[in-house]
Amino acid sequence: xxxxxxxxxxxxxxxxxxxxxxxxxxxxxxxxxxxxxxxxxxxxxxxxxxxxxxxxxxxxxxxxxxxxxxxxxxxxxxxxxxxxxxxxxxxxxxxxxxxxxxxxxxxxxxxxxxxxxxxxxxxxxxxxxxxxxxxxxxxxxxxxxxxxxxxxxxxxxxxx
Amino acid sequence: xxxxxxxxxxxxxxxxxxxxxxxxxxxxxxxxxxxxxxxxxxxxxxxxxxxxxxxxxxxxxxxxxxxxxxxxxxxxxxxxxxxxxxxxxxxxxxxxxxxxxxxxxxx
Numbered sequence: 432x433x434x435x436x437x438x439x440x441x442x443x444x445x446x447x448x449x450x451x452x453x454x455x456x457x458x459x460x461x462x463x464x465x466x467x468x469x470x471x472x473x474x475x476x477x478x479x480x481x482x483x484x485x486x487x488x489x490x491x492x493x494x495x496x497x498x499x500x501x502x503x504x505x506x507x508x509x510x511x512x513x514x515x516x517x518x519x520x521x522x523x524x525x526x527x528x529x530x531x532x533x534x535x536x537x538x539x540x541x542x543x544x545x546x547x548x549x550x551x552x553x554x555x556x557x558x559x560x561x562x563x564x565x566x567x568x569x570x571x572x573x574x575x576x577x578x579x580x581x582x583x584x585x586x587x588x589x590x591x
Numbered sequence: 592x593x594x595x596x597x598x599x600x601x602x603x604x605x606x607x608x609x610x611x612x613x614x615x616x617x618x619x620x621x622x623x624x625x626x627x628x629x630x631x632x633x634x635x636x637x638x639x640x641x642x643x644x645x646x647x648x649x650x651x652x653x654x655x656x657x658x659x660x661x662x663x664x665x666x667x668x669x670x671x672x673x674x675x676x677x678x679x680x681x682x683x684x685x686x687x688x689x690x691x692x693x694x695x696x697x698x
Binding site: 504505506516527529532533534535536537538539540541542543544545546547548550551552553554555556557 | 661
């Protein structure tokens with residue numbers, strides 16, 4: 432800020448322009464680096480990429496999640512696939528997808544007849560209340576999908 | 592630096608039994624999106640691969656993505672036909688690997 436001959440404060444045009452540019456830049460930088468959440472459509476696309484576009488059937492996959500939790504960074508999940516796990520008929524891979532996470536793909540597990548039982552337990556990050564998809568790829572190439580929903584609540588409390 | 596990974600394998604099993612195996616490694620699993628206290632992003636550093644081998648033969652394998660929680664815990668099953676040793680390997684983004692082994696007696 433400068434003072435002119437009459438003593439009044441003036442702001443030069445250059446200063447205003449610089450301030451405006453700075454504001455726009457800060458708004459853009461606020462918007463840009465923030466990771467954008469995925470959408471269910473994106474998750475579906477991802478699943479098609481992972482499975483090679485084979486049609487997914489419902490059933491045989493059971494996903495167990497807590498119905499409601501306040502520990503979003505630490506959600507226990509169990510995936511059980513009905514399969515005899517023999518040399519001829521077994522699960523080859525299990526994909527986990529979280530529809531509304533920043534990146535929908537959570538993890539992929541590769542199994543075989545040596546496992547004897549297709550059941551996996553782990554802990555995943557769930558960004559917000561959403562549906563978690565588990566897709567099992569069988570040895571004959573068919574794909575079975577199971578889903579479960581988990582509600583994420585913020586803040587703890589004993590009441591209600 | 593993560594501590595020694597935790598592994599739980601039964602000591603004794605019958606032939607052909609399906610045994611539960613539990614593993615956990617202490618690791619922050621940084622996604623690279625989180626900002627630190629000074630406002631700069633924390634560099635990405637996470638475990639991206641886990642392999643379990645029994646007597647040198649790979650029996651279970653996993654690829655981890657951003658959605659896996661910190662201190663990745665993993666439980667699965669393996670059918671054992673003979674005595675031997677399990678070899679667990681975790682691979683980090685930076686190329687570091689962590690290994691742990693456990694033996695089982697099959698009667």
